[in-house]
Amino acid sequence: xxxxxxxxxxxxxxxxxxxxxxxxxxxxxxxxxxxxxxxxxxxxxxxxxxxxxxxxxxxxxxxxxxxxxxxxxxxxxxxxxxxxxxxxxxxxxxxxxxxxxxxxxxxxxxxxxxxxxxxxxxxxxxxxxxxxxxxxxxxxxxxxxxxxxxxxxxxxxxxxxxxxxxxxxxxxxxxxxxxx
Amino acid sequence: xxxxxxxxxxxxxxxxxxxxxxxxxxxxxxxxxxxxxxxxxxxxxxxxxxxxxxxxxxxxxxxxxxxxxxxxxxxxxxxxxxxxxxxxxxxxxxxxxxxxxxx
Numbered sequence: 558x559x560x561x562x563x564x565x566x567x568x569x570x571x572x573x574x575x576x577x578x579x580x581x582x583x584x585x586x587x588x589x590x591x592x593x594x595x596x597x598x599x600x601x602x603x604x605x606x607x608x609x610x611x612x613x614x615x616x617x618x619x620x621x622x623x624x625x626x627x628x629x630x631x632x633x634x635x636x637x638x639x640x641x642x643x644x645x646x647x648x649x650x651x652x653x654x655x656x657x658x659x660x661x662x663x664x665x666x667x668x669x670x671x672x673x674x675x676x677x678x679x680x681x682x683x684x685x686x687x688x689x690x691x692x693x694x695x696x697x698x699x700x701x702x703x704x705x706x707x708x709x710x711x712x713x714x715x716x717x718x719x720x721x722x723x724x725x726x727x728x729x730x731x732x733x734x735x736x737x
Numbered sequence: 738x739x740x741x742x743x744x745x746x747x748x749x750x751x752x753x754x755x756x757x758x759x760x761x762x763x764x765x766x767x768x769x770x771x772x773x774x775x776x777x778x779x780x781x782x783x784x785x786x787x788x789x790x791x792x793x794x795x796x797x798x799x800x801x802x803x804x805x806x807x808x809x810x811x812x813x814x815x816x817x818x819x820x821x822x823x824x825x826x827x828x829x830x831x832x833x834x835x836x837x838x839x840x
Binding site: 561 | 747754757758761762766772777779780796797800801802
């Protein structure tokens with residue numbers, strides 16, 4: 558501690574250690590918080606087509622077009638340890654070929670500071686809803702859920718499923734829109 | 738050019754070094770506590786970081802330059818003896834003192 562450099566060295570190292578403890582404190586204050594929020598999902602139309610899927614091995618696969626309404630109010634999730642939320646809408650169903658299928662239809666990134674009261678109406682899916690085969694036609698039960706990934710400043714990244722979901726049957730034939 | 742920096746005296750005596758260390762540890766810890774509480778209230782971790790950085794800057798100013806308060810207890814060196822034949826007897830004690838100085 559006799560020279561400026563030696564004093565500057567101890568000062569800087571001490572500040573970094575203190576900063577590390579504060580970051581851990583920030584993590585601890587929000588580690589056990591419940592990040593589920595009730596979500597309202599509604600589907601207005603479903604259109605089913607049977608088209609060539611060049612990414613798969615078979616001749617033609619089912620392709621679904623879903624039009625939906627979403628209104629999640631995500632304000633309670635944002636606190637001082639949340640940087641952004643990655644929200645995605647996924648469809649889950651069972652077919653004869655596979656017992657569990659999960660397809661992501663739409664996603665969005667919500668950065669802290671953005672409007673958190675989303676009120677989206679008549680949204681089209683962002684990604685193709687292809688089935689592995691022809692299992693979407695006359696499927697009795699397809700469940701749409703909204704989930705999100707919480708990206709923190711410090712700590713673990715929890716994957717949370719919203720507490721609202723909607724289940725609906727798909728149409729019996731192709732090229733026929735079914736309204737709900 | 739480096740010789741200019743080397744010629745500025747930056748030493749402190751031992752009690753001064755202890756005081757400097759206590760001062761900067763205290764300043765940074767206090768600013769950390771204030772920053773943590775303020776960031777928790779305002780719900781923004783950025784403020785915590787800014788306040789700790791402010792505490793770091795304040796303690797840099799207080800402890801890096803060798804202020805006179807850190808030089809209040811200088812080491813009591815032996816007085817310089819005139820250079821006579823008695824000098825050869827004085828060399829061993831001076832060497833011991835030199836070893837103590839370079840900590």
